[in-house]
Amino acid sequence: MRSESAPAAGTTAAPASDARTGTLAAAAATPAGRVARARAVVAxxxxxxxxxxxxxxxxxxxxxxxxxxxxxxxxxxxxxxxxxxxxxxxxxxxxxxxxxxxxxxxxxxxxxxxxxxxxxxxxxxxxxxxxxxxxxxxxxxxxxxxxxxxxxxxxxxxxxxxxxxxxxxxxxxxxxxxxxxxxxxxxxxxxxxxGTVGWPAVLLFGVIFFWTPPHYWPLSMKFRRDYAAAGVPMLPVVAQDTKVAREMIGYTLAMIACSLLLVPAAGMTWVYAVLATALGVWFLVLCVRLLRRAEDPARGKLRAMSVFHASITYLTLLSVAVSVDVFLPL
The missing domain is CATH 1.10.357.140 (UbiA prenyltransferase)
Known part of the structure; x- marks a missing residue:
């Protein structure tokens, strides 16, 4: 006896994939489907x-x-x-x-x-x-x-x-x-x-310029195989981790110097000076720790991404310090 679900004689059952395609096409033709498709394109x-x-x-x-x-x-x-x-x-x-x-x-x-x-x-x-x-x-x-x-x-x-x-x-x-x-x-x-460019802006430019390598190179350390496969010679791809970490420390020191030069250049208060110093020392310690672990793996995992995330925190908090300091009494 033939199953009720079997196709009748002389007919061909529609493949399940065709049925799904038809369902999706029908859904896309509805107003809600068109909106969803437009949202996907915009996204x-x-x-x-x-x-x-x-x-x-x-x-x-x-x-x-x-x-x-x-x-x-x-x-x-x-x-x-x-x-x-x-x-x-x-x-x-x-x-x-x-x-x-x-x-x-x-x-x-x-x-x-x-x-x-x-x-x-x-x-x-x-x-x-x-x-x-x-x-x-x-x-x-x-x-x-x-x-x-x-x-x-x-x-x-x-x-x-x-x-x-x-x-x-x-x-x-x-x-x-x-x-x-x-x-x-x-x-x-x-x-x-x-309407012009002043020295405080130039120093802030310097802060971000010197901040960029120690911010981005840890990310490059994590994805060095990707960059190597793509033929992109990021420093962590072509150099040892110790060299990368040493250069990060050098750039961090220059970054801290620019952040502190902002004190006389823009008339910042002691509050900003203390915060900028503390943030700079904190980030410098993380870079030094990265170097120590690169020199001696027994100290623990490299944890380059922790430095990457810390760099974002550093720049955000320094920006907040600049904003707040403007409203403090001299």
Whole structure:
């Protein structure tokens, strides 16, 4: 006796996969399905802008604006600067994904980026990145000032051309000089308030410039196999951990010096001086500990990522110290 679930004579049962495909297609044709699909597309484009990187860049912009204003800048100016800066950073990051899509496919950390998976075509990514760049520069020119717009153009060029196209695949010092793009938000924030670039902004630029290698190299230590497979000569790929750690200590000392030079240059109080010193010494101790463990593995695991996360904490707290100090009595 034939089972009730069996197909009738002369007919062919539809494969289960076809049934599922039909169900998904039907769901996508509904209003809710179209909304979900649109959200997925938007999410892919947002991913290309690297929102977490943008957040870190903006953390340094507001304190610089407060320092330049010696108080609270107007809310409209702050919002205009942040929107323009975030859009510009998004442009640079999208163009970075467009250029690096070949090596992104090789690296486990980046192989899910939409430009690496093909979910966003190279042409669409290039167009998106260029449009964001034009919008950001136009926005800053008319809603902030031309100086901030030109500095932002410089930041995009340093990251896209200087770092991504020229330095990244050629030299272990790529992140040192290419990292200058990440220092530009403090110059942009200062110029947004004053229309010029002052010495305090230059020193804050120095803080972030020297902070960048000890921030990024621990991440490169963790993903050195990825970078090696992609042919990217990050310093941890081509040098021993001891050499990397020693250079991190050197950059950290320079970073601390710049943070303390801000005291006379910007008239900071003793509160900032104490906090900047304490934060700098704390981060320096972590770098020294990394060196000790690199020299003698018996001391324990390298724990490079703990230094990476600590670097973010350091920059965030130093930025808070700059902001708060402006409102303290001399």
């Amino acid at each position: 892919r484009y947002v991913t290309l802008t690297k929102p977490r990187v943008i957040e870190l860049l903006l953390v340094t912009t507001i304190p610089t604006m407060i320092l330049a204003q010696e108080g609270w800048p107007s809310l409209g100016l702050v919002l205009a600067t942040l929107v323009g800066g975030a859009t510009a950073a998004g442009s640079a990051n999208v163009l970075n994904c467009y250029i690096d899509r070949d090596i992104d496919r090789v690296m486990n950390r980046t192989r899910r980026r939409p430009t690496a998976t093909g979910e966003i075509s190279p042409r669409a990514a290039l167009t998106f990145g260029l449009v964001l760049g034009v919008v950001s520069l136009t926005w800053l020119w008319f809603l902030v000032n031309p100086v901030s717009s030109m500095l932002t153009a410089g930041a995009i060029l340093i990251y896209v051309v200087g770092y991504t196209m020229i330095l990244k695949r050629r030299t272990p010092q790529n992140i040192v000089w290419g990292g200058a793009a990440g220092c530009m938000p403090v110059l942009i924030g200062w110029s947004a308030v004053t």
